[in-house]
Amino acid sequence: MLIDLQALRRVYHMGGSEVVALDELDLQIPAGEFVTIMGPSGSGKSTLMHLLGCLDRPTAGRYVLDGVEVQALQDLELSRLRNQKVGFVFQSFNLIAQLSVSENVQLPLVYAGVRPPERRRRAQELLDAVGLCQRQAHRPNELSGGERQRVAIARALANRPKLLLADEPTGNLDSKTGLGIMKLFEELHQDGTTLVLVTHDPGVAEWSDRVVRMLDGRVESDTSVRLREAGASSGEWREVG
Amino acid sequence: MMRIGVKNLFLHKLRTALTMLGVIFGVGAVIAMLSIGEGARRQAVEQIRLLGTNNIRIHHVELGGEAAAAADYRYSPGLTAGDEKMLRAKLPTLCALSAIRFLDVSVQRAGHEPAGVVVVGVNDEYDDLTNSRTRRGRFISWLDARYARRVCVLGAEIARDLFGVQDALDRRVRIGEEEFLVVGVMERKSVATGGVLEMRNINRDVYIPVAAALKRFTDPDFPDRVDEIAVQVSDAASVVPSSRVIDRILEKSHRGVHDYEIVIPDELLAQSQRTQRIFNIVMGSIAALSLLVGGIGIMNIMLASVTERTREIGIRRAIGASERDILGQFLNETLLIALAGGLIGIVLGAGMAFAIHLFASWETVVSPVAVLVSFGISASVGVIFGLYPARQAAQKDPIEALRYE
Structure with missing residues (x-):
């Protein structure tokens, strides 16, 4: 298992009252799987994403990421883990406006302590892979939404993470551009990257192997999808098991 | 980053x-x-380096009005060459001692008269007192001082002004109305202008024996008058005690008339450094x-x-x-x-x-x-x-x- 969550709790304190965002959540994700997480807002999807991405620590319970007990780590080790094993893709791209495309992609490598020439070489490769090799020197605000998301994906992949987390990656894109991004994710999945994707869009969910539905901080349903193997292309999806 | x-x-x-x-x-x-x-x-x-270390300077003070009348009454002639002789006799432990007389006379050679020259009557210990050395020849000797010889030692700039690149040694210059033999030329000293101690450019000094200064350029009213007596003591610690002893001796011999002033350059500098602080x-x-x-x-x-x-x-x-x-x-x-x-x-x-x-x-x-x-x-x-x-x-x-x- 790449991800193993056991009885995971996350409680927020807001002005005296407690908000239980995650309530004794159990979830296992094997390496190489493409999982979609769905659910209404307030169901704990974002909290789960932040915990999976090592941006946050659980109040109680156990989280093992690639053999590392995450709940016990201090900031420095947590940051290192985030840097090495996790890549984030956000709905609003979250590129740094002052830096060029190439510099944005290099940023995780900066924190990983990679030397500048190697950094530039890797950024070039990554941008080639997402089809943006001529855009390296541009600023993010000179790119279209789809291009920005490709840069963000290149950045997320910079340290060859085992886990790629995406929070509504197509939410700010038109459907055609979104399709391109999903194809990119599909390629990454084929290459063996574990993908966890949060979305409201059932059309996005149909690309994945497995759909986890959440409600009130718990897993409501957990279904495997066998869409592409079945050769269906209608957009309808069939649940198995 | x-x-x-x-x-x-x-x-x-x-x-x-x-x-x-x-x-x-x-x-x-x-x-x-x-x-x-x-x-x-x-x-x-x-x-400090120019004045010489561990120095005490006794300046003549020109009195006016009632104080002058009182001085006359008590027969105090001001600072004199006699004071120097007396200090030398009473304080044999002093390292060096020199009466100093500044003369306002011209110095010329073959009709050429450089400006800004100060003729200074000193004795043979003055060079030690001020840490100065001759570049050529010798300084005023004891015999020069004793017999008021008409010899002189030129400051570096004056030597150059009067003789150019020629050797000044054993040549003659005219000081006032008298011919003086050049026996030495001083080394050039860097002069810090301004600051706490008003300094003249000593490279334009011409030194003659103080006895010659008193004999040849006599001030009829004060025949024995000197402007300054410079004293050097052996170490810094004895500067202040020595100055007190000197003060007492002079006070007595001047019959209580304060027509002199004792200045300790090191003290002045310390004072200026306090101001600086x-x-x-x-x-x-x-x-x-x-x-x-x-x-x-x-x-x-x-x-x-x-x-x-x-x-x-x-x-x-x-x-x-x-x-x-x-x-x-x-x-x-x-x-x-x-x-x-x-x-x-x-x-x-x-x-x-x-x-x-x-x-x-x-x-x-x-x-x-x-x-x-x-x-x-x-x-x-x-x-x-x-x-x-x-x-x-x-x-x-x-x-x-x-x-x-």
């Missing part, structure tokens, strides 16, 4: 420049203060205040910058920056501002020091130590006032920061 810092600073040129201002003025004041202090110190040391405190306070204001300015801007860049902090954290990385990034930027301000301040301070040198003709020296100290101060300001904003940045919750609009 560094490049990102530099980039951010260039992005807000005006803001950065304004932020630096306090540090610039603070460091400028520090540099100006230190360079004035260092200049004054060097000048003092230089003057007050100046240093004032300048130091200005510098400290300016640096404090500058530091607060930097902190203020950095706090604003941290808030402005909350989202960026969130992104960096998500990508793998630790709290320490973020702290380092913002501390780096503050340090950069402070050091750049410090650098400009050093240039400004050096400029101020130069301007002071030009307009107030104080000697100023921008020493490497002062530059290092200033750099240290700017770095400290950067760290001290950068730490709080940088901590604020580092301690931001990454998730909150990512949501920040």
